[in-house]
Structures are given as C-alpha cells and as structure tokens.
Amino acid sequence: MSIIRYTTPKFTSWSRVDRLSSLRDLFDTAFSAKGSASGYTEGWVPALDIFEDEEKVSVQVELPGMTKEAFDISLHDDVLTIAGERKAEAEAQGSANYRRERTFGSFTRSVTLPSAVNSDAVKASYQEGVLTITLPKAEAAKPRKIEVELN
C-alpha cells in the first residue's frame, strides 16, 4: 500500500519519482513543488483550471458529489478562495467498506487571478460535479483598442 496520498496532477515534479534514490528525496520534492495555487495542505486538493478571455476570467473546480450549499467562495483583491467540506457518507448498518478511495473532509484552494475583476458581478454555478466561477473583468483591465490616427 502506498503511503503517499493520491494527489492531483498539480505536482509536475511527480514525473521525477522514478529517478529518486531515497524516500527522503521523494518528500522533499513533493513539499517543495510550487504552483500558482496554494501549496500542499492537509486535506484534499481538488483540481482546477483557470481560463481568461477579453471579458472575463473563469475558474473551474472539480468537486463531484457535493451540493451547491457546501461551497464557500470569497474574493479578496485578486485572490479567489474556494473552500468547503465534503462529509463522509454515513455507513448504513450492516454494510462494510470494501474499497475507499474518495477523499472527504475540508478543502481550500486559493488562486491569484490573472486580471482585476469586478467583484460585484461574480457568478458561480455547479453542474456535473464541476463548480464554475465566472468573474467579469474590471473595466480598466479590459483590453482597449487604440486607434492610430493618420495625419
């Protein structure tokens, strides 16, 4: 049984695992990995994507099997934080866990957004287990066409 918790592909250094010579190197690599999101924290780390176009920034987080009330989304300057808790299923009497891979418990992820956004117009929707947060860009951050004048 592996003693390393399953992690999402956030750690790009995982590909180096086969060349590590000791367990200590493995832990050093895992804990030093950097991403644009929060570092390795206790609990579970759901995978997310960030997209950007001229009008808005979109963040999609994979969170299957939850209800929309379970999320706590907050925005502070240009840092978006998504937190929540997934409760473990209550076991019915007489049933036994045969295999248990799903993670439960609380999670939190913070991401720095690539652009200033209009915090009043942020929307979130939860479909097919994916939480999508749409953040329209602040007017000042939208690209502006500059006309070239011909003299």
Added chain:
Amino acid sequence: MNTITENAPTTCNSALPVKTIVPRVNIHQDEEGYTIKAEMPGVSKDGVEVTVEDSQLKIVGRRKGEETPGRAVYRERSSAEYRRVFDLDRSIDSSKVSAQIDQGLLTVRLLKSEALKPRRIAVS
C-alpha cells in the same frame, strides 16, 4: 467468497489509443449486494456508459467537448475519458445492475442473485 476484483488497467492501456483516467471509487458492501460510487466530474448522463459483459463491469465516462471560456491560464484537469473495469464474481446477478449519475458522481448498484444470498434456515 464474494468479491469484486479490479482488472488491472496496465495490460489494456497499450491497446487504447486514448489516455484514460481511472476514477476514484468507494465500494460498499451490504447483504443485498454492492454499491460502487465513482467520481467522474464533468460527465453528464449522456456521457456515461456502464456495461456488464462476461462478469466484467466496465464504467466509462466521457466529457462533452467543452468549449473553453477563453484561453487557458492554468490547467490541472484533464479532458481524457474516465474508465475502470471490475471483475464480478458469480454471486452478482448481472441483469440486476442499475446506475445513475448526479453531480459527477456515478452510483452503480449490483445485486447478488437471490439464490446466493445468505438465508436463514428455520430449525423445526
């Protein structure tokens, strides 16, 4: 012994042209049978395929080709399909398999054949 064993995906991967993701599952066992819950975020009812063949249960989840809302700034998710195969033992009645998906969580219910359920014998 009643079991669901996993079909190791390693031997199959080389034949598949598409890289697949192994969805995480929780399997619960009770007197009636088994309940498998597989995480397949991004998959809707149309994208799920559950088949039972030759005492093998195969679950496949395909995402729709989503149009991305703009260019990608940071990506962790994959767009590969989810796939997992389980070997079922004979105690499971393959005509009594049901499945539903809700918010990316696929629940498959497998029931044991009536004849093979534990039965209390009354002592006269």
